[in-house]
Amino acid sequence: MKHTINIMLALAFIPAMVQAQPVSLVLNGDFEQWTDGLPNYWSKGGSAALASSTLLNGTSSVLLTAVSGDSNVYYFRQSFSNPLVAGGNFYVTFDIAFQSAGSGRDWNLNLTAGGTTSVFNMYYRTNTLYIYNGTSWVTIDSSGIMSASNFAANMIHPYRVVIEGIWLGEYELTVIDLNTGLVLLNQTGLNHYQRQVDATFINFDLSRGPNQILIDNVFVYPRNPFLPVVEAGLNTTVEFPNNSLTLSPVVSNTDTPNEELIVEWAQVSGPAVSFSTLAGETANDLNAKVFFNGGRGEYVFKLTVTDKRGLTGEGMINIRVKNPAIDDVLLGHWGFEEMAGTAAADMLDPAAGNVAADDGFLVGVSEPNLPQWVSGWVGHGALEFFGHEIVDVNDVAEQDPNLRSLRWEMTAAGWLKADPKSGGYRTLVGRFSPFNWVLRKAENTPYAEFVLQMDDTQVWLTSKSSILDGYWHHLAGTFDGCRAVLYVDGIEEASVEGYDLIRISTESELSIGGRRDRNHFLVGTADDVRVYSYALDVEQIRELVRMGINVPPRVQIDPTIPTYLVKQFNDTVELAAEVIELNHGNTISAFWSVVEPELAEFVIFGEQTAVNTSAAFTRAGVYTLRLTINDGLAGLEGDIYDEIVITVNEPKCDDLLVYNTGTGRYLNPYLTADISGPEGKPDCYIDLYDLTVIASSWLMCNDPEGEGCTPPLN
Numbered sequence: 001m002k003h004t005i006n007i008m009l010a011l012a013f014i015p016a017m018v019q020a021q022p023v024s025l026v027l028n029g030d031f032e033q034w035t036d037g038l039p040n041y042w043s044k045g046g047s048a049a050l051a052s053s054t055l056l057n058g059t060s061s062v063l064l065t066a067v068s069g070d071s072n073v074y075y076f077r078q079s080f081s082n083p084l085v086a087g088g089n090f091y092v093t094f095d096i097a098f099q100s101a102g103s104g105r106d107w108n109l110n111l112t113a114g115g116t117t118s119v120f121n122m123y124y125r126t127n128t129l130y131i132y133n134g135t136s137w138v139t140i141d142s143s144g145i146m147s148a149s150n151f152a153a154n155m156i157h158p159y160r161v162v163i164e165g166i167w168l169g170e171y172e173l174t175v176i177d178l179n180t181g182l183v184l185l186n187q188t189g190l191n192h193y194q195r196q197v198d199a200t201f202i203n204f205d206l207s208r209g210p211n212q213i214l215i216d217n218v219f220v221y222p223r224n225p226f227l228p229v230v231e232a233g234l235n236t237t238v239e240f241p242n243n244s245l246t247l248s249p250v251v252s253n254t255d256t257p258n259e260e261l262i263v264e265w266a267q268v269s270g271p272a273v274s275f276s277t278l279a280g281e282t283a284n285d286l287n288a289k290v291f292f293n294g295g296r297g298e299y300v301f302k303l304t305v306t307d308k309r310g311l312t313g314e315g316m317i318n319i320r321v322k323n324p325a326i327d328d329v330l331l332g333h334w335g336f337e338e339m340a341g342t343a344a345a346d347m348l349d350p351a352a353g354n355v356a357a358d359d360g361f362l363v364g365v366s367e368p369n370l371p372q373w374v375s376g377w378v379g380h381g382a383l384e385f386f387g388h389e390i391v392d393v394n395d396v397a398e399q400d401p402n403l404r405s406l407r408w409e410m411t412a413a414g415w416l417k418a419d420p421k422s423g424g425y426r427t428l429v430g431r432f433s434p435f436n437w438v439l440r441k442a443e444n445t446p447y448a449e450f451v452l453q454m455d456d457t458q459v460w461l462t463s464k465s466s467i468l469d470g471y472w473h474h475l476a477g478t479f480d481g482c483r484a485v486l487y488v489d490g491i492e493e494a495s496v497e498g499y500d501l502i503r504i505s506t507e508s509e510l511s512i513g514g515r516r517d518r519n520h521f522l523v524g525t526a527d528d529v530r531v532y533s534y535a536l537d538v539e540q541i542r543e544l545v546r547m548g549i550n551v552p553p554r555v556q557i558d559p560t561i562p563t564y565l566v567k568q569f570n571d572t573v574e575l576a577a578e579v580i581e582l583n584h585g586n587t588i589s590a591f592w593s594v595v596e597p598e599l600a601e602f603v604i605f606g607e608q609t610a611v612n613t614s615a616a617f618t619r620a621g622v623y624t625l626r627l628t629i630n631d632g633l634a635g636l637e638g639d640i641y642d643e644i645v646i647t648v649n650e651p652k653c654d655d656l657l658v659y660n661t662g663t664g665r666y667l668n669p670y671l672t673a674d675i676s677g678p679e680g681k682p683d684c685y686i687d688l689y690d691l692t693v694i695a696s697s698w699l700m701c702n703d704p705e706g707e708g709c710t711p712p713l714n
Helices: 540-545 597-602 688-701
Strands: 043-045 049-053 063-064 075-084 090-100 107-113 116-127 128-132 137-141 159-165 171-178 183-190 200-207 212-221 228-232 237-240 244-246 249-254 262-269 289-293 297-306 312-322 331-335 360-364 372-375 381-386 389-393 411-420 425-430 437-441 449-452 458-466 471-480 483-488 491-497 507-513 523-532 556-558 565-566 572-575 577-581 591-593 603-605 613-617 621-630 641-649 656-659 663-666
Touching: 075 523, 116 200, 137 183, 137 331, 212 591, 228 297, 237 244, 289 688, 312 597, 331 389, 331 471, 381 389, 411 437, 425 523, 437 471, 449 471, 449 483, 449 621, 507 523, 556 621, 556 641, 565 688, 591 597, 597 621, 613 621, 613 641
Parallel strands: 228 312, 237 312, 565 641
Antiparallel strands: 043 075, 049 063, 063 212, 075 200, 090 159, 090 212, 107 116, 107 200, 116 128, 128 137, 159 171, 171 183, 228 249, 244 289, 262 297, 297 312, 331 523, 360 389, 372 381, 381 523, 389 507, 411 471, 411 523, 425 437, 425 507, 437 449, 449 458, 471 483, 483 491, 556 577, 572 613, 591 621, 603 613, 621 641, 656 663
16 A cells, blocks of 8 residues: 545535625726736727826826717726626726817716626716716716816826616715815715616727826726625534623624724524623624523624724624534444345434434335445444445434534444445435435545535535555544534544535435436445444544454554665664554554665665664665554554655765855865865865966965965965
């Protein structure tokens, strides 16, 4: 079993309740990137001219020289990375300064479909701001809120325009004077559009007035980018006898100090609760303390945060209160001890909480053959599958409702010995139709896999180590409400955290060895399959592992061992490795070797049968060192090992040199007369460079008036 590393695939939870700061749908809206006289990602049409300018705000902005006329070939625009769609939020902002266009439009903004079909059309002309409603121009303001600039005289009147709302629904229009910071216009409840379609471009129309405009900071967002981002917290479980929790949210994307935020916690659902009345712990504090007066159950809370600008963000948190003595139980245990017949009984265990039988029945899905009873790895029996059979578990809701309502926590575990030639998905146990969760061998790879269907996404965890090596392996997948973990042979191999919960699918069917709705049938043997209502910890997983006859040991060579050596100077390396052996009473045997037979004689191991030892190299070369282990049962064929590649080079001249801090010179301790070279330091040759330095020093040291005499060979 070669020690291999597989890239862990972990598709993280993506909950709707946590909103990161949105990304603008247009790129380079600050116009800091230019290529060949044009801002990157933007396009220009017609004879209108543009150039970079710092007049607007001291940084790069666009100076547009517009033309008069009425042609859609005169434009300055960019397409959105995603369209603005009906019913969706939108937030458009840009900074602008303009010179008077006389009888034309001073500036004109279009949000268009396909570049030329206007959907939202707004312009400013001679003290009046207009928006088109599809049939006529609507006057929004005629008080002259915006003043023209004089670019030549460096008299700039910059403004920020913000349009925010629901696309094709109501929106709000704000105009801010950037010189004074004053809000000049704030109109709410507007709903004027030229057409009722999605928008895909932002366009500054240059064919309406012969003037110049300055534009900067053009951004289009799917929502207000300045709202506080509220993460109310991960899904949390409170265990009896505790009946309270101090909440720990994170608020970002705001410059308002936490103590100045307006905070409100509110219960959305669940049994009765109350909040602390102590200062700093109330429902109006971020770190509120909540008491779960209603006891066991599921609770949902919403946190609303408002900053000093009046902008509001919200977040949700799910909390479960459980009593482990009641809620943490073994739901199903199929040990396959019958050794005959067509039933695989649920091995009831009242002490572990398994009191309702969820028996399984041997079924041939695509062929009439049934799984075969064979000798077990845990206990007496196991079931061998041949790629066409399953154990159909009778998880009747009336018998054991928890098996059908795993949402907050779960563990699926079992032993698997898959056919080494097995390809495709190979199921150990899962719930399907519709898909709920599965523990299996991954498709067309030798790795284990744990997949969960969450409310909003799927979580995939893939192991790092192979399970297609001919050995029995114990697989376990756990979820504790915010973290999913995949174990192989009691070792954590992959994990991911998130906010989502497992989707409840009461109509799904639990089966072992495959699924009825697909061909993910097992080719191999399964034993001791279990499902728990809670997440076992690593020690509990290892207790299940130790129930097996044996689990293969693991070995990993220390990855920090130096792999580049220079012969003669550091040609010996200390070797170390970690060996994991979960079986009780087994003795590990180890052996270091050189994979390349022709190089074996040039490596001297300190103690060849010790896990931690040393290796000395007597000749340069590239060596593959292998540490092979066995525990007396597994690894006897030399198939459990790890390797490290070490390169040993002949020394170069620079490797020989020693820097003398006292003289500030490099010295060659092996050739004392080598004192210089083409680069002013020893070059491992005695030649004219050295004679020149010696002669120069001799003259200086023999000059009665000479200063700074340094004997060159000292």
